[in-house]
Amino acid sequence: MGKIDTTNSRPPGASNRDMKYRWLTFPLILSALPAIAMTILAIRSYRIADSAWWNLKDDVHAVVLSNGKFEMYFQKVKPGAPFHIIADRGHRAQEPSDTHPGQSQLATAWEHLGFGYAAGTDQYAFKRIIVVPWWLPAAIVGLPPVGWVIWRRKQRTARLRAENGCIYCGYSLRGNTSGACPECGSPCGMLRA
Numbered sequence: 001m002g003k004i005d006t007t008n009s010r011p012p013g014a015s016n017r018d019m020k021y022r023w024l025t026f027p028l029i030l031s032a033l034p035a036i037a038m039t040i041l042a043i044r045s046y047r048i049a050d051s052a053w054w055n056l057k058d059d060v061h062a063v064v065l066s067n068g069k070f071e072m073y074f075q076k077v078k079p080g081a082p083f084h085i086i087a088d089r090g091h092r093a094q095e096p097s098d099t100h101p102g103q104s105q106l107a108t109a110w111e112h113l114g115f116g117y118a119a120g121t122d123q124y125a126f127k128r129i130i131v132v133p134w135w136l137p138a139a140i141v142g143l144p145p146v147g148w149v150i151w152r153r154k155q156r157t158a159r160l161r162a163e164n165g166c167i168y169c170g171y172s173l174r175g176n177t178s179g180a181c182p183e184c185g186s187p188c189g190m191l192r193a
């Protein structure tokens with residue numbers, strides 16, 4: 001009787017599927033970091049809004065995280081306009097403010113449940129505004145690692161059951177008839193006779 005090693009070596013009889021994808025663990029855990037960073041910045045954005053822009057000549061690209069929303073701005077200045085946009089890029093912390101694409105004077109203007117979209121041409125430029133609540137991009141990058149952890153746990157549980165190991169601590173329950181794990185005391189409801 002011994003403890004089944006669930007961390008390092010592949011125990012005899014372990015399913016291939018369980019071990020096959022373990023190399024994905026590290027990159028997936030890393031992919032949770034942007035979601036955590038977004039959450040921290042979103043909380044901060046109610047006090048200090050962050051903006052980033054990467055403008056081409058007469059072509060504005062900007063993202064502002066303000067009051068928990070990502071606001072994306074695009075603007076293409078017409079050739080005959082009396083002003084020009086300089087190509088530059090940068091970051092600035094600013095006062096939070098709310099953008100309402102639904103209230104813009106552009107041809108398409110829509111706003112619902114924190115989402116918003118507006119696009120159209122005014123006298124000097126074509127403009128597009130997209131507003132997305134912070135949690136949507138955070139969920140897109142954050143759900144794969146969370147799903148991965150849940151899937152790995154299910155795989156581990158399935159393997160330990162197949163090997164007659166305690167699903168809580170990995171201790172081998174071969175020949176155990178007491179109904180409780182001798183190592184951690186957990187009830188072994190799935191114990192095979």
Ligand SMILES: [Zn+2]
Nearest residue numbers: 166169181184
């Ligand atoms: Zn146990």
